[in-house]
Amino acid sequence: LSTKMTKNLKVLVSSNDFPESGLEVLKEHFTVLQSRYLHFGEEGVRENKEELLNLIPGCSALLWSSHHPISKELLDKAGPQLKIVSTASAGYNHANVPELKARGIKLSNTPNVLSSAVAEIAVALILGAARRFTENLEQVKSGQWDIGFTKTLGQDIRGSTVGIIGLGGIGQATVKRLSGFEVGKFLYTGHREKPEAKALNAEFTSLDNLLNQSDFVVLAVPLTDETNRMINSTTLGKMKKNAILINVGRGDLVDQDALYDALKNKQIYAAGLDVTTPEPLPKDNKLLTLPNLFVLPHIGSATVRTRSDMAVLAAENIVNALTGKPLLTPVLP
Numbered sequence: 001l002s003t004k005m006t007k008n009l010k011v012l013v014s015s016n017d018f019p020e021s022g023l024e025v026l027k028e029h030f031t032v033l034q035s036r037y038l039h040f041g042e043e044g045v046r047e048n049k050e051e052l053l054n055l056i057p058g059c060s061a062l063l064w065s066s067h068h069p070i071s072k073e074l075l076d077k078a079g080p081q082l083k084i085v086s087t088a089s090a091g092y093n094h095a096n097v098p099e100l101k102a103r104g105i106k107l108s109n110t111p112n113v114l115s116s117a118v119a120e121i122a123v124a125l126i127l128g129a130a131r132r133f134t135e136n137l138e139q140v141k142s143g144q145w146d147i148g149f150t151k152t153l154g155q156d157i158r159g160s161t162v163g164i165i166g167l168g169g170i171g172q173a174t175v176k177r178l179s180g181f182e183v184g185k186f187l188y189t190g191h192r193e194k195p196e197a198k199a200l201n202a203e204f205t206s207l208d209n210l211l212n213q214s215d216f217v218v219l220a221v222p223l224t225d226e227t228n229r230m231i232n233s234t235t236l237g238k239m240k241k242n243a244i245l246i247n248v249g250r251g252d253l254v255d256q257d258a259l260y261d262a263l264k265n266k267q268i269y270a271a272g273l274d275v276t277t278p279e280p281l282p283k284d285n286k287l288l289t290l291p292n293l294f295v296l297p298h299i300g301s302a303t304v305r306t307r308s309d310m311a312v313l314a315a316e317n318i319v320n321a322l323t324g325k326p327l328l329t330p331v332l333p
């Protein structure tokens, strides 16, 4: 299809803060509408579902730039010309796959381009949890530094066993980044052995073995029915007393009540989370009372370059879908 023929196709971008690089790709081919569904202004984040519902009728593509669920109501409003939903994220648990599938709407995501940035945050969480940043930052804020020789001591990465649950793009990038830290052994688990593991010196094992042996357990799997709350009182009970749990996947991979108990009772040493349920985590959530929990507000992919790369890839998937080419990163091709 020539640009002339595609210009009358409408593409809806779900927020008003989408990177210019992605918008440019879309504007070259299509008429771009931007919802302020997630409206970022001086007053902070505002949701405006009405605006999204008002703008979607007649659109051929929807570019989704948040982790909010895509409702059946929105798809109903769109009309039968909606060909593709392109989510600017690697995870697509929010995208209502069964509904899209039933309606024959394509779905794409943005894997790979964010693996490095998310892996950097996995390393940051490992350091933050192992070296007790929550307590230590509190000391800086209060001016009451604990200067004892053996007081607020942390855990070493050097010589440790690091277990990666899900050796996909993010898991592999995490291992690569940690390889300068003199890790003793890398373990990983998942559905099957990964050919990439050999070069990374990572050993395939069962989930139980990984939990039994690892000093650091890193969650880097997508959220599915199978992985929902895979970290719970039973699996936490299999972890070492000095173990540190890291989550860069989705909050629902972890039963947070069970995690609270395990951290409170010092059944495990610490945890570092970039993802929680819900998000934002309310500031009075009991998890935030724990000194041995280090939390970040879902910033895994939040760098200038990575968000731009995600925006361009999400836009290019739409261009392909609406010009009869295969999706670059299909979930539903």
Ligand SMILES: O=C(O)C(=O)CO
Pocket (backbone or CB within 6 Å): 088, 089, 090, 091, 092, 114, 300, 301, 302
């Ligand atoms: O891409 C994702 O799925 C993330 O959570 C990071 O933004």
